[in-house]
Amino acid sequence: xxxxxxxxxxxTLSEEAFLTINCTYTATGYPSLFWYVQYPGEGLQLLxxxxxxxxxxxxxxxxxxxxxxTTSFHLEKGSVQVSDSAVYFCALPAxxxxxxxxxxxxxxxSVSS
Amino acid sequence: DTEVTQTPxxxxxxxxxxxxxxxxxxxxxxxMYWYKQKAKKPPELMFVYSYEKLSINESVPSRFSPECPNSxxxxxxxxxxxxxxxxxxxxxxxQEAGGPRQDEQYFGPGTxxxxx
Numbered sequence: 001x002x003x004x005x006x007x008x009x010x011x012t013l014s015e016e017a018f019l020t021i022n023c024t025y026t027a028t029g030y031p032s033l034f035w036y037v038q039y040p041g042e043g044l045q046l047l048x049x050x051x052x053x054x055x056x057x058x059x060x061x062x063x064x065x066x067x068x069x070t071t072s073f074h075l076e077k078g079s080v081q082v083s084d085s086a087v088y089f090c091a092l093p094a095x096x097x098x099x100x101x102x103x104x105x106x107x108x109x110s111v112s113s
Numbered sequence: 114d115t116e117v118t119q120t121p122x123x124x125x126x127x128x129x130x131x132x133x134x135x136x137x138x139x140x141x142x143x144x145m146y147w148y149k150q151k152a153k154k155p156p157e158l159m160f161v162y163s164y165e166k167l168s169i170n171e172s173v174p175s176r177f178s179p180e181c182p183n184s185x186x187x188x189x190x191x192x193x194x195x196x197x198x199x200x201x202x203x204x205x206x207x208q209e210a211g212g213p214r215q216d217e218q219y220f221g222p223g224t225x226x227x228x229x
Contacts, residue, residue: 034217043119043203044156044220089155100146100169101218103155 002027006090006104013080013111021075021107023064023090033057033066033073034101036089044089047075080111116140117221119204125227128194134224136187136204145187146218147179148203156203162187163209194228201225 007022025033035047035057048057053068062077073090090104117138126132136145144163148156161169162181170179176198178190187204205218 032217036220043117043201043222044205046217046219049217087153100158100161106153106155108153 002031002092002094002102004090004092004102004104007107008105010108010110013109015082015111015113016079017111019075019077019080019084019109021088021090021109023073023075023104025071025073025090025092027071027092030068031092033064034091035062035064035073035075036091036103038087038089038106040086047088080109082111082113085109085111117204117206117219119202119221119224121224122222123225123227125229126191126194127229128196130194131190131192133191134189134202134204134226136189136221137185138206138219139185140206140219141184142206142208142219143184144207144209145181146205146207147187147189148205150201150203150223160189191226194226196228199226199228 003026005024032051034049036044037047038044047062048059048064050057050066053066056063056065062075064073064075066073087106087108089106091101094102120135146161147159149159150156158171159173160179165181165184176193180188201223203223204221207218208216
């Protein structure tokens with residue numbers, strides 16, 4: 001079945017460091033792909049999305065490119081800030097109608113000043 | 114407006130209590146969802162409503178009872194919960210439910226439930 005594999009953390013970085021969080025997927029067809037972020041004590045927010053191969057989603061300095069050939073959707077940011085400390089989830093829609101999102105296990109990012 | 118609201122933010126209840134969680138969206142979305150999330154874990158799907166009809170119940174215990182009074186509102190009625198039901202309960206909505214081309218889901222801030 002469809003699945004998402006995401007690198008597990010925690011990832012600990014200093015401010016202004018480069019961030020990569022790996023995400024690979026297994027799916028039938030070419031689903032939309034999403035990155036969600038969850039700040040401490042809050043719900044999930046959509047960070048970015050891509051709907052087809054080679055699309056690049058971007059938001060708040062984060063980017064991810066939909067790579068069909070490697071079935072990947074890695075999240076990157078050139079210079080992280082303390083405020084980026086959060087849990088990041090890679091996700092894709094389940095293939096069946098009437099179903100929901102399939103999430104990766106989540107990656108906790110901790111950025112120190 | 115891409116907001117999903119949830120009330121209350123926090124809820125403490127005993128195992129014999131009855132309470133309800135509420136969720137509202139005004140984006141015209143036709144699909145609404147309840148998720149349960151334990152700390153440091155991804156959300157687990159509980160229920161899906163599509164066009165105000167329950168389409169998925171992920172084998173959730175009957176002490177959780179969903180209700181969709183109209184296309185903008187979603188409730189989760191709680192009765193005789195167990196301490197292991199303590200978690201963050203998230204509501205979400207999307208334009209349509211299901212399929213690989215479905216739009217993103219928008220999540221509310223959640224209700225932090227503690228069962229004593």
